Amino acid sequence: MVSIEMLNENQKKAVLTSSQYVRIIAGAGSGKTRVLTMRIAHLIEQCHVWPNKILAITFTNKAANEMKERIRQVLPEQGNAVFISTIHSLCVRILREDIPAMGMPRNFTVMDADDQRSILKEAYKEFGLDKQTYTFGSMLDYIANNKAAEISPERAYVFAGDLRGENDKAKVYEYYVNRQQAIYALDFDDLLLYTVRMFRQFAEIQAKWVQRFHYIHVDEFQDIDKIQYDLIQLLAGNDNSVYVVGDPDQTIYTWRGADVNIIMNFEKDYQPCETIVLNENYRSTPSILNGANALIHNNRNRVEKDLFTSRPDNGAITHYSSAGEEYEATWIACKINELHKQGQRYRDCAILYRSNYLSRALEKAMIEQRIPYVIYGGIKFYERAEIKDALCYLRMVCGSDDLALMRIINVPRRGLGNKTMDTIVQRARETGKTMYEVIRDEKVVSGKAQTTIENFVKMVEKWKNLAPSTPISRLLEMILLDSGYRSMLEADKENERLENLKELITDIESYTINYPDSSLEEYLQLVSLYGDKGAEDGGDHVQLMTVHAAKGLEFDTVFVYGMSEGIFPNDRAMQESQLKGLEEERRLAYVAFTRAQNKLYLTESSGFSYILSRIKVPSRFIKEIDPQYIEHIGATFDTGKPKEIKLHSALFEDEAPFEERLASKPRTKWKKGDHVRHAAFGEGIVLEYSEGMLKIAFAFPFGVRKIMATHPSIQKAEEVE
Ligand SMILES: Nc1ncnc2c1ncn2[C@@H]1O[C@H](COP(=O)(O)OP(=O)(O)OP(=O)(O)O)[C@@H](O)[C@H]1O
Numbered sequence: 001m002v003s004i005e006m007l008n009e010n011q012k013k014a015v016l017t018s019s020q021y022v023r024i025i026a027g028a029g030s031g032k033t034r035v036l037t038m039r040i041a042h043l044i045e046q047c048h049v050w051p052n053k054i055l056a057i058t059f060t061n062k063a064a065n066e067m068k069e070r071i072r073q074v075l076p077e078q079g080n081a082v083f084i085s086t087i088h089s090l091c092v093r094i095l096r097e098d099i100p101a102m103g104m105p106r107n108f109t110v111m112d113a114d115d116q117r118s119i120l121k122e123a124y125k126e127f128g129l130d131k132q133t134y135t136f137g138s139m140l141d142y143i144a145n146n147k148a149a150e151i152s153p154e155r156a157y158v159f160a161g162d163l164r165g166e167n168d169k170a171k172v173y174e175y176y177v178n179r180q181q182a183i184y185a186l187d188f189d190d191l192l193l194y195t196v197r198m199f200r201q202f203a204e205i206q207a208k209w210v211q212r213f214h215y216i217h218v219d220e221f222q223d224i225d226k227i228q229y230d231l232i233q234l235l236a237g238n239d240n241s242v243y244v245v246g247d248p249d250q251t252i253y254t255w256r257g258a259d260v261n262i263i264m265n266f267e268k269d270y271q272p273c274e275t276i277v278l279n280e281n282y283r284s285t286p287s288i289l290n291g292a293n294a295l296i297h298n299n300r301n302r303v304e305k306d307l308f309t310s311r312p313d314n315g316a317i318t319h320y321s322s323a324g325e326e327y328e329a330t331w332i333a334c335k336i337n338e339l340h341k342q343g344q345r346y347r348d349c350a351i352l353y354r355s356n357y358l359s360r361a362l363e364k365a366m367i368e369q370r371i372p373y374v375i376y377g378g379i380k381f382y383e384r385a386e387i388k389d390a391l392c393y394l395r396m397v398c399g400s401d402d403l404a405l406m407r408i409i410n411v412p413r414r415g416l417g418n419k420t421m422d423t424i425v426q427r428a429r430e431t432g433k434t435m436y437e438v439i440r441d442e443k444v445v446s447g448k449a450q451t452t453i454e455n456f457v458k459m460v461e462k463w464k465n466l467a468p469s470t471p472i473s474r475l476l477e478m479i480l481l482d483s484g485y486r487s488m489l490e491a492d493k494e495n496e497r498l499e500n501l502k503e504l505i506t507d508i509e510s511y512t513i514n515y516p517d518s519s520l521e522e523y524l525q526l527v528s529l530y531g532d533k534g535a536e537d538g539g540d541h542v543q544l545m546t547v548h549a550a551k552g553l554e555f556d557t558v559f560v561y562g563m564s565e566g567i568f569p570n571d572r573a574m575q576e577s578q579l580k581g582l583e584e585e586r587r588l589a590y591v592a593f594t595r596a597q598n599k600l601y602l603t604e605s606s607g608f609s610y611i612l613s614r615i616k617v618p619s620r621f622i623k624e625i626d627p628q629y630i631e632h633i634g635a636t637f638d639t640g641k642p643k644e645i646k647l648h649s650a651l652f653e654d655e656a657p658f659e660e661r662l663a664s665k666p667r668t669k670w671k672k673g674d675h676v677r678h679a680a681f682g683e684g685i686v687l688e689y690s691e692g693m694l695k696i697a698f699a700f701p702f703g704v705r706k707i708m709a710t711h712p713s714i715q716k717a718e719e720v721e
């Protein structure tokens with residue numbers, strides 16, 4: 001058990017302080033969360049504070065659970081009475097008690113993103129609006145901004161004046177708010193807004209809650225936004241203690257309104273405020289810590305503060321550069337296997353990445369290497385709705401099983417109702433046929449529904465006929481196009497889902513390259529194994545998560561995957577403001593690096609990225625680490641400017657339908673010695689060409705491969721500078 005004697009002087013001071021207002025500013029791994037937790041235990045044990053007078057606000061549910069666990073370890077009984085939660089759960093708690101004052105029932109619903117979208121869909125339909133003009137994302141921002149600025153729909157109309165676009169937006173806003181009221185639903189923003197507004201309007205309710213918690217603690221205070229701060233101020237009243245901890249270098253939510261000035265100016269709002277700085281890092285080895293410090297030094301907009309560590313070193317940070325994305329993930333999996341054989345638990349390894357779609361290659365590598373894994377705060381790649389849909393469409397081409405048919409027959413909406421579906425199921429039962437056979441062979445219903453069914457069958461039959469002569473990736477592209485699935489996502493501006501589908505196509509491509517003789521059936525069989533049973537929390541699993549989700553956590557060994565320019569730092573994050581965006585990305589990298597206790601691996605790969613539409617180069621963040629703290633292994637990497645490569649396969653570009661493209665595509669003439677470029681394996685040289693197959697030598701580690709000459713992933717090297 002951790003006792004106060006084990007803390008350093010400043011940490012002790014931070015635990016024992018009797019100041020009413022305390023601010024702890026310190027870098028990653030310096031014990032902020034530990035100090036905050038011990039301070040709570042100290043209040044209960046030594047100062048005899050009632051546990052239920054203590055509030056601790058954490059950033060994520062996972063962090064809240066960990067803190068509860070830590071306090072329970074010290075104080076098994078009393079620990080449970082401390083109120084530890086995220087700020088949103090705290091609001092729900094408050095509103096469940098007092099929201100009737102605001103004219104809402106206690107059993108109000110908390111809406112999630114899907115609920116919000118379905119209200120917008122209704123509104124767009126009602127007003128005949130176009131999702132192309134007003135994306136759901138921009139509309140939700142508009143609504144959130146109005147709400148935050150306390151602009152009612154009536155006033156939004158006034159602001160809109162005669163501008164048609166603005167007027168439309170105000171109409172949707174009004175519709176959204178009315179619907180919410182009709183169904184008693186609050187979205188995430190409302191939770192905070194309602195609580196703050198309620199406290200301001202009803203002094204007696206505020207006074208009650210000020211009385212409820214005498215000691216308020218906030219972890220990760222650097223990522224607080226204005227309204228959250230308002231709430232904390234309202235809860236603090238004049239007499240309560242406010243204890244905040246944070247690290248300005250780890251502010252990673254400014255895109256969502258977080259304001260680092262709040263922690264910087266805290267001392268002005270709460271006087272007299274005791275500020276304690278912790279400067280010893282207990283988490284990481286010197287190489288990891290110094291590497292992370294070197295990185296964050298490149299941010300101009302920061303307050304200088306450096307950490308030291310007394311821990312022994314454990315070798316440099318390792319940068320592994322691979323020639324292809326698949327191999328990058330496989331390398332990580334093999335490394336983890338190697339560590340596991342040496343006695344390392346899987347759960348002590350974490351793989352972090354910048355964006356959700358990146359988990360695909362990693363998950364595949366984990367499965368292939370039989371490594372148990374769990375994804376935090378996200379859905380496993382092969383379990384995401386669009387991936388399941390796409391695979392079910394492919395299953396329609398193969399076996400047309402009932403489950404696949406049920407899943408996709410109305411996605412996108414084709415207007416087939418329950419009654420029609422029931423009839424089909426009924427007929428299938430009677431005849432012993434599959435549902436698809438029923439609709440293919442019989443006229444099950446009549447009128448419009450029957451026409452829809454016939455068109456659907458015609459489409460599936462076309463795919464079935466083309467399947468034997470078409471590469472699977474091309475078949476899927478065609479399916480997404482013909483079925484209207486792709487346009488459905490495009491209309492809804494579902495960029496993340498589109499990205500995931502592109503990833504699936506990349507997956508299929510690399511599968512067909514690795515197994516040129518394999519069939520669609522075999523591919524589907526393989527991926528059906530991927531839709532793995534959900535991993536239990538607490539078991540021995542490798543932990544996969546985005547960097548954002550890893551905030552505050554620590555792991556023995558950390559892999560940061562996808563350290564390529566454009567991916568991390570992320571191109572899109574830098575679009576609005578180059579410098580601000582880049583500095584936030586760098587803070588995010590600082591968070592990622594400082595999660596590691598003993599070993600940090602940074603990986604990236606060259607080759608063409610469909611998402612970026614260019615050849616990848618290593619992230620600048622790798623180069624910003626002082627050479628003495630990092631070793632480079634794997635393929636030699638080119639640091640020159642990205643080259644644009646024209647590929648024959650132009651996934652998702654607006655092109656003629658596939659058949660036309662195939663017919664008009666000029667045949668490339670191949671001969672021994674030709675230089676080629678491959679989407680995953682990089683550059684290579686043709687060794688042999690016969691009967692439509694190329695034998696190509698690629699750079700290490702790919703070696704010699706046989707590939708169909710017409711395969712979309714290869715092209716003769718004809719670069720466009
Ligand atoms: N005095 C100490 N002696 C030994 N270990 C310590 C000490 N202080 C903290 N630690 C350990 O160092 C690690 C980092 O601590 P903690 O998670 O509290 O840091 P933090 O400042 O909250 O980091 P972050 O900024 O990432 O949230 C933990 O494993 C913690 O138990």
Ligand SMILES: [Mg+2]
Pocket residue numbers: 032033034219552
């Ligand atoms: Mg912490």
